Amino acid sequence: MSYERAKLTFDALIAPEQDEAAVRAEIDQLAxxxxxxxxxxxxxxxxxxxRQVIYEAGAWNGNRPFVYDHDDxxxxxxxxxxxxxxxxxRRGNCVSxxxxxxxxxxxxxxxxxxSTAPLHVFMRYTNPTNGRRIxxxxxxxxxxxxxxxxxxxxxxxxxxxDSGIYLGVLTKRESIAVIASTVTEWLMSEGRYDEAIAVADxxxxxxxxxxxxxxxxxSAHGELLRTEFIERFPNPQLIPPALRPRFQMLASxxxxxxxxxxxxxxNGPE
Numbered sequence: 001m002s003y004e005r006a007k008l009t010f011d012a013l014i015a016p017e018q019d020e021a022a023v024r025a026e027i028d029q030l031a032x033x034x035x036x037x038x039x040x041x042x043x044x045x046x047x048x049x050x051r052q053v054i055y056e057a058g059a060w061n062g063n064r065p066f067v068y069d070h071d072d073x074x075x076x077x078x079x080x081x082x083x084x085x086x087x088x089x090r091r092g093n094c095v096s097x098x099x100x101x102x103x104x105x106x107x108x109x110x111x112x113x114x115s116t117a118p119l120h121v122f123m124r125y126t127n128p129t130n131g132r133r134i135x136x137x138x139x140x141x142x143x144x145x146x147x148x149x150x151x152x153x154x155x156x157x158x159x160x161x162d163s164g165i166y167l168g169v170l171t172k173r174e175s176i177a178v179i180a181s182t183v184t185e186w187l188m189s190e191g192r193y194d195e196a197i198a199v200a201d202x203x204x205x206x207x208x209x210x211x212x213x214x215x216x217x218x219s220a221h222g223e224l225l226r227t228e229f230i231e232r233f234p235n236p237q238l239i240p241p242a243l244r245p246r247f248q249m250l251a252s253x254x255x256x257x258x259x260x261x262x263x264x265x266x267n268g269p270e
Contacts, residue, residue, distance in 0.1 A: 011083055014182065026087045030104050031108065051101070054100065066100070068139050078182070086100060092138075094120045098138040100138075112126075113170045114178045165264045165266060174206060177203040178210070178212075193227075197217055197221065215258070222254045229243075229250070
């Protein structure tokens with residue numbers, strides 16, 4: 001599965017009314033232009049071509065370059081994480097921006113994947129010959145970033161890196177799990193907590209140290225605990241005996257998810 005197919009599939013779950021054909025046409029235009037600009041060059045030249053067609057005004061983007069949305073940098077408005085919204089507004093966040101750059105780079109055959117930091121997603125290029133990896137900051141004009149910046153500016157710790165929750169060189173499946181995190185956020189916003197747990201479990205199967213999925217899993221159990229018990233039974237003693245096993249299961253799963261995240265080095269927020 002391509003990153004493009006994955007992203008469009010997940011976006012269609014959230015917004016089935018979106019014009020997928022129009023989004024594909026926009027991606028085609030960027031990829032064709034980047035291929036032409038980077039033709040005959042090495043991987044670095046092609047990465048620069050991808051950056052150019054996204055962030056520099058030209059016929060390839062209708063003279064409407066993509067910029068960082070300072071009003072919603074984390075994509076708190078869920079629809080701002082969708083590619084259709086990004087193409088329409090040309091304003092992106094730390095989810096939509098790296099994913100578009102990832103998709104166009106993959107179209108050129110580059111060895112790219114995603115990586116994460118607290119409340120942040122970015123793209124990585126890995127040289128297939130020598131294994132050298134480069135972090136690329138889509139929210140800063142698509143330029144390379146120093147690894148140390150994530151420690152200095154985002155508070156990443158070595159323990160978090162060692163556990164695998166941040167700054168990893170993710171596989172394709174792990175990267176797609178990161179892309180799918182928007183689906184769990186949408187399910188949570190819809191109050192579909194059991195489904196959010198089921199999706200989070202699938203993501204953790206493919207990306208076992210996906211801290212976002214683990215935290216979503218814990219939060220979803222907490223919301224079920226709230227809606228099924230806390231709001232109905234202010235005093236736990238009032239919970240009917242037949243319902244107490246579910247109460248205990250939800251409380252246990254809620255606590256276990258956050259304990260696991262903390263064991264990985266997570267210290268909030270996420």
